[in-house]
Amino acid sequence: MILFILQWFEDICGVSKNRFTIQIRINKIHKSRIGEVQQYWSRLTGLPMSQFTKTILINTITKKVYSNTNHYGTIRVTVRQGTQLRRKIIGWIEGLQKI
Numbered sequence: 001m002i003l004f005i006l007q008w009f010e011d012i013c014g015v016s017k018n019r020f021t022i023q024i025r026i027n028k029i030h031k032s033r034i035g036e037v038q039q040y041w042s043r044l045t046g047l048p049m050s051q052f053t054k055t056i057l058i059n060t061i062t063k064k065v066y067s068n069t070n071h072y073g074t075i076r077v078t079v080r081q082g083t084q085l086r087r088k089i090i091g092w093i094e095g096l097q098k099i
Contacts, residue, residue, distance in 0.1 A: 002045065002075065003044070005077060006077065013085055013088070013089070015079055018051070019079050020045075020077060020078070020079060021077075021079075022041060022053070022077060023052070023053045023075065023076040024037060024052065024074075025055070025056045025073050025075070026058065026071070027057070027058050028058060028060075030071060037073055038055065
């Protein structure tokens with residue numbers, strides 16, 4: 001899904017890769033793996049580490065225990081200077097509602 005949305009922004013909206021920022025959220029129990037997790041998302045998205053913001057460590061006790069090699073948290077994709085883009089997408093949605 002992440003790769004789809006990145007590709008959609010690039011192909012349909014004309015957003016260049018350098019406008020994306022990525023924020024990782026992962027449980028605090030994986031704090032020792034932050035570097036590995038960041039590398040995983042960087043390889044998957046094709047974005048350099050310079051476009052990653054500070055990783056957010058979630059401080060909750062999870063009911064499900066993940067092994068250290070299979071869990072990579074979740075990410076939030078943001079588009080820098082995205083106000084015009086947001087307005088364009090809202091316009092598309094409003095146009096589709098009228099059809």
